[in-house]
Amino acid sequence: MSGWRCGIGDCEQGFEDVESLIIHQTTEHDKHECQVCGTLIPDGYFAIRHVFDEHTRAQYVRAYDADSAAVRRREEIQAEVEATADLNAVVDQLDTPSKQIE
Template identity: 55%
Template sequence: MARWECAIEGDGRTFDRVEDLIVHQATDHERVECEVCGTVLPDGYFAIRHAFEEHSRAEYVRAYDATAKEVRQRENVKDVIESEADLREVIDRLEGGSGSF
């Protein structure tokens, strides 16, 4: 089974389940502010998801001074997580643990 590694600020913690990684990112790391719109949200998967579902690639590139390679890497992370994760479980765990995320 693949191990999932938290890459936020060199955290490096690994998890057997992607759902555990996402919950860790949302609860154990500080929230970040979207450089495009100012929304404050959990770092990691939720920040990547927000960036690519709420904003265009061009907005992301301008706001984060990102390269095409960095954009593709984050889009790939989002796609892989969404193909593997039970996001309903993640939401249920986060809502049950803190009421919101």
């Protein structure tokens, strides 16, 4: 049984570990354009991290027409990923030539 599901669009691919999920989101899905600042970033975890680390919650709510439940859900995802993932290993793997981000 997979512990992590992608959830981008209709992708529901499952992964045993969060690191594999993040690599999948980064390499297999189109980049996301931040609706606050226009930056192109990998979709999924990195997009959530970008919007909450770089912008205020109010900016997110306005730009994405979101409500407080959407903010809380994304904050929960970010916290769960960051409590579980070895992000250094993710970055190291993404930096290898076979997995490099375009």
